Amino acid sequence: MTELEARKFADLEAIRAPTLGGRLARWRTALSNAWHELRKSRTASIGAVMLVLLFGACIATPWITTYDPIKQNYRERLQPPSEKHLLGTDRMGRDIYSRLLWGGRRLVAIAILAVAFGLSVGIPYGVLSGYFGGKVDTVAMRLVDGLLAFPGLLLYLLIVTLAREWKMEGIYNDLVLIFALGFAFMPEVARLSRSSVLVEKQKEYVEASRAVGESSLAIALRQILPNIVSPLIVNATVRLGYVILIVAALSFLGLGTPPPTPDWGSDLAAARDYMETAPLIAAFPGLAICYTVLAFNLFGDGLRDILDPRLAER
Amino acid sequence: MAETVLALDELTVRFRLRRGDLTAVDGVSFSIERGQTFGLVGESGSGKSVTAKAIMRLIPDPPGEIPHGRVLFEGSNILDKSDAEMRALRGRRIAMVFQEPMSALNPVFTVCDQISDALRTNLNLSKSQARERVVELLSLVGIPSPRKRLDSYVHEFSGGMRQRVMLAMALSCNPGFLIADEPTTALDVTIQATILELITGMIERLGMSLLFITHNLGVVAHACDRVGVMYASHIVELGDTREIFANPQHPYTVGLLNSIPRLDGQAKYLTPIAGSVCNMMEPPSGCKFHPRCTHAMDVCRREIPRLKEIAPGHLAACHLHDRGTA
Amino acid sequence: MLAYIIRRIFYLVPVLFVLTVVVFTFVEMLPGNIIDTLVGTEGNNDPEVRKILEKEYGLDQPVYVRYAKWLFRAVQGDFGMSLVTRRPVSVELLSGIPATVYLAVVGISLSMLIAVPLGTIAAVKRNTPIDYTAQVTSLIGISIPEFWFAILCVLFFSLYLGWLPSSGFANPFEDPWASLKFLILPAAAVGFRQAAYTTRLTRSSMLDEMNKEYVDTARSVGLSESKVIFKYTLRNAMIPTITISGLQLANLLGGTVVLESIFAWPGIGRAIFEAILQRDYPLVQAGVLVLGCIVVVMNLLVDLTYRLLNPRVKLG
Numbered sequence: 023m024t025e026l027e028a029r030k031f032a033d034l035e036a037i038r039a040p041t042l043g044g045r046l047a048r049w050r051t052a053l054s055n056a057w058h059e060l061r062k063s064r065t066a067s068i069g070a071v072m073l074v075l076l077f078g079a080c081i082a083t084p085w086i087t088t089y090d091p092i093k094q095n096y097r098e099r100l101q102p103p104s105e106k107h108l109l110g111t112d113r114m115g116r117d118i119y120s121r122l123l124w125g126g127r128r129l130v131a132i133a134i135l136a137v138a139f140g141l142s143v144g145i146p147y148g149v150l151s152g153y154f155g156g157k158v159d160t161v162a163m164r165l166v167d168g169l170l171a172f173p174g175l176l177l178y179l180l181i182v183t184l185a186r187e188w189k190m191e192g193i194y195n196d197l198v199l200i201f202a203l204g205f206a207f208m209p210e211v212a213r214l215s216r217s218s219v220l221v222e223k224q225k226e227y228v229e230a231s232r233a234v235g236e237s238s239l240a241i242a243l244r245q246i247l248p249n250i251v252s253p254l255i256v257n258a259t260v261r262l263g264y265v266i267l268i269v270a271a272l273s274f275l276g277l278g279t280p281p282p283t284p285d286w287g288s289d290l291a292a293a294r295d296y297m298e299t300a301p302l303i304a305a306f307p308g309l310a311i312c313y314t315v316l317a318f319n320l321f322g323d324g325l326r327d328i329l330d331p332r333l334a335e336r
Numbered sequence: 337m338a339e340t341v342l343a344l345d346e347l348t349v350r351f352r353l354r355r356g357d358l359t360a361v362d363g364v365s366f367s368i369e370r371g372q373t374f375g376l377v378g379e380s381g382s383g384k385s386v387t388a389k390a391i392m393r394l395i396p397d398p399p400g401e402i403p404h405g406r407v408l409f410e411g412s413n414i415l416d417k418s419d420a421e422m423r424a425l426r427g428r429r430i431a432m433v434f435q436e437p438m439s440a441l442n443p444v445f446t447v448c449d450q451i452s453d454a455l456r457t458n459l460n461l462s463k464s465q466a467r468e469r470v471v472e473l474l475s476l477v478g479i480p481s482p483r484k485r486l487d488s489y490v491h492e493f494s495g496g497m498r499q500r501v502m503l504a505m506a507l508s509c510n511p512g513f514l515i516a517d518e519p520t521t522a523l524d525v526t527i528q529a530t531i532l533e534l535i536t537g538m539i540e541r542l543g544m545s546l547l548f549i550t551h552n553l554g555v556v557a558h559a560c561d562r563v564g565v566m567y568a569s570h571i572v573e574l575g576d577t578r579e580i581f582a583n584p585q586h587p588y589t590v591g592l593l594n595s596i597p598r599l600d601g602q603a604k605y606l607t608p609i610a611g612s613v614c615n616m617m618e619p620p621s622g623c624k625f626h627p628r629c630t631h632a633m634d635v636c637r638r639e640i641p642r643l644k645e646i647a648p649g650h651l652a653a654c655h656l657h658d659r660g661t662a
Numbered sequence: 663m664l665a666y667i668i669r670r671i672f673y674l675v676p677v678l679f680v681l682t683v684v685v686f687t688f689v690e691m692l693p694g695n696i697i698d699t700l701v702g703t704e705g706n707n708d709p710e711v712r713k714i715l716e717k718e719y720g721l722d723q724p725v726y727v728r729y730a731k732w733l734f735r736a737v738q739g740d741f742g743m744s745l746v747t748r749r750p751v752s753v754e755l756l757s758g759i760p761a762t763v764y765l766a767v768v769g770i771s772l773s774m775l776i777a778v779p780l781g782t783i784a785a786v787k788r789n790t791p792i793d794y795t796a797q798v799t800s801l802i803g804i805s806i807p808e809f810w811f812a813i814l815c816v817l818f819f820s821l822y823l824g825w826l827p828s829s830g831f832a833n834p835f836e837d838p839w840a841s842l843k844f845l846i847l848p849a850a851a852v853g854f855r856q857a858a859y860t861t862r863l864t865r866s867s868m869l870d871e872m873n874k875e876y877v878d879t880a881r882s883v884g885l886s887e888s889k890v891i892f893k894y895t896l897r898n899a900m901i902p903t904i905t906i907s908g909l910q911l912a913n914l915l916g917g918t919v920v921l922e923s924i925f926a927w928p929g930i931g932r933a934i935f936e937a938i939l940q941r942d943y944p945l946v947q948a949g950v951l952v953l954g955c956i957v958v959v960m961n962l963l964v965d966l967t968y969r970l971l972n973p974r975v976k977l978g
Binding site for chain 3: 161164165167168169171172174175177180183184267275277287290294297304308311316319320323
């Protein structure tokens with residue numbers, strides 16, 4: 023049986039038997055289809071492999087680390103990599119490998135939640151604005167323009183400063199970060215989904231749905247939404263990398279995550295003082311950020327090539 | 337016998353795409369004599385535009401390649417020429433009019449800039465000489481008050497006027513041979529005839545030869561001396577226009593003729609050809625037309641028919657003629 | 663053209679409104695108020711004093727009145743006094759603008775100088791080692807955190823090789839040579855990331871343009887390949903590149919906070935950052951507002967440039 027036949031067979035099986043096995047088969051089919059699509063783009067497959075490793079490490083962190091990332095041990099300060107400490111120890115004798123993994127776990131979780139928040143606010147905002155058009159649209163888009171007028175880090179700086187002044191710590195600080203990052207992503211999502219809606223709105227199938235008597239809101243959600251998914255997926259993937267860069271930059275400035283929580287940005291900032299004597303301490307968090315952002319960018323780039331048929335033959 | 341300007345000899349063009357190879361032009365041969373107008377007819381995707389680009393050596397490589405065949409222009413093979421030799425040929429000896437003047441002309445340069453660039457490169461004219469020549473050319477192709485339009489951009493012209501500009505650009509350096517790739521397709525029906533007459537008129541006046549590419553047999557009847565019919569990257573029928581219209585030999589040509597409205601009073605039902613053009617990534621075996629052909633036989637599924645001379649100067653590629661029945 | 667500009671300026675009003683409201687709200691939402699800060703520093707918590715101070719700062723009035731008054735003064739350039747230096751905020755900010763603009767403009771120009779040729783060559787020679795190198799380098803460029811790149815630069819060029827100072831600033835008009843030495847590392851850090859973006863952009867818009875038919879037309883009349891690429895195609899491909907670079911320049915003005923503080927560059931970004939650390943919120947508020955306004959104006963200029971470059975877009 024060829025690969026193709028096998029996949030078709032699995033498809034049939036899945037349709038016939040909605041049992042647990044069938045469901046598993048369907049999942050397997052979906053996965054193998056997805057992988058098949060991904061293989062079309064080398065960038066996407068490299069990105070996917072890097073992401074799987076990243077997520078694997080994030081999920082498995084409690085089991086593959088042996089040290090408490092926060093507990094200090096002054097007898098083992100600034101040690102080079104060894105069998106005992108894979109990547110050495112930092113200025114407080116904490117195991118860098120453990121800090122890296124725990125920090126990454128938190129960072130990736132924040133990034134995903136932030137992007138999810140941005141999407142969940144931005145999509146309805148943009149879709150409704152584009153669908154209703156007219157005055158609603160004008161006002162909504164001017165509002166978004168206003169938010170886009172904050173260059174670079176400034177909006178985050180304002181929000182993060184507020185969090186500091188209100189003495190938000192631990193989980194609350196993380197929530198504020200997620201809110202700020204998602205909120206700043208919202209305008210882009212809103213504009214993107216609005217313009218997709220404007221394009222889709224012109225097309226015939228929307229007219230057709232209206233002709234059979236569907237209400238405009240139902241059309242907006244059911245018919246248009248599936249059609250704007252692909253540009254949003256690409257955008258969200260690339261944004262995940264960008265969000266990670268921003269969190270790291272804020273922490274680097276000392277405004278993101280207060281120590282001793284493991285964080286790539288603040289660890290990097292702390293390592294600056296030891297740059298001449300122990301340059302490796304600064305290298306690891308930097309490399310970790312680079313790897314993660316690169317993984318998201320590669321995957322996003324590849325996805326764009328796959329989803330945009332215009333570019334397929336390049 | 338008249339002198340042959342252009343001869344294609346078993347020209348084959350292939351594109352290596354990620355999904356697989358695509359043979360866009362497969363063993364195409366025909367020749368055009370000086371002063372003659374040759375019509376290349378076929379549906380979109382049949383390979384006629386690729387043929388034109390291959391003659392101009394405009395096939396991007398990669399993904400395109402020409403594994404075999406020759407393009408003889410005035411006796412020498414274009415495909416063997418160096419890039420510099422080819423540049424010397426383009427514009428001065430061969431020129432091309434494209435289908436869609438809006439996208440074929442550069443949007444960010446004025447009309448004068450574009451045409452005079454060609455003039456200055458090829459004929460070493462000065463800036464002001466070139467400008468004067470552009471005025472001449474624009475009035476030649478019938479653009480009213482040409483001096484005023486010199487510094488206009490392409491988007492400021494109407495569709496028909498754009499195609500006139502395109503023609504002026506192609507004719508700017510007095511080429512002896514012109515390729516017109518569907519020059520009227522993108523235009524309003526009312527303007528098509530005007531542009532067509534303009535092109536054929538210019539050809540006659542300047543004593544040029546023309547390769548005219550179209551999907552419209554009606555236009556061919558009007559303008560061309562000889563016709564080649566292309567289907568799925570092959571030439572299926574080749575002959576004098578009058579002969580082909582009077583006595584079509586390939587079922588595809590017959591089908592094409594039956595699907596155009598006739599203006600000569602013979603009331604006839606239009607019968608479109610059943611089915612659609614085959615997928616060129618996975619072409620059918622044997623004769624590419626057999627899935628749509630009403631006369632398809634077993635041999636059509638197995639063997640690709642060769643072009644055979646049916647009457648003097650009239651060739652067709654169809655197994656129906658193998659048994660000597662036709 | 664004039665009518666269009668006026669209409670565009672009219673469009674800016676709601677954008678500026680949102681901007682000012684957000685910035686004003688920021689200070690409103692801080693816990694406590696300015697009186698706490700003032701009183702706190704003097705160790706005086708007399709309710710009478712508070713009353714007087716509240717009256718003096720207008721805190722007894724409703725929010726919208728305070729917003730209107732604040733806006734009225736801000737439009738005239740009066741942002742109040744810095745809580746730390748006790749000098750007018752506008753003076754503090756004004757002194758930072760030249761340095762920020764200097765760094766951003768040099769950084770963007772540097773990136774364009776590298777990225778446009780590189781992106782063009784990558785597109786022309788696509789799927790060759792040159793293209794892959796350009797693509798991989800620019801991917802790394804957009805993935806590397808700029809502060810880490812900056813630190814690595816300092817580590818290598820200042821600490822290891824000792825060629826360049828690790829941080830600082832000198833006025834280019836007073837001491838051009840010293841100024842240049844201070845400028846190189848920050849400008850490289852800004853330029854590298856921007857160059858990475860611009861290379862990708864130039865490459866993809868060149869690929870888009872090279873597929874268009876006018877390129878074949880230009881070839882078909884016998885123009886040389888270099889003329890076809892560098893005159894006819896690049897001119898079209900530069901339209902999106904210049905537009906996006908302009909927007910990036912605007913964005914950069916607020917994004918150099920990190921680099922300005924690493925390199926001790928005396929720009930607005932560092933001023934805002936230090937104000938945050940010192941809780942000098944009037945300065946933060948005004949700094950963000952000024953940068954926001956610069957971005958809005960820059961966006962307008964970019965839009966107008968786009969229209970000038972692209973004859974297809976009609977004005978009016």
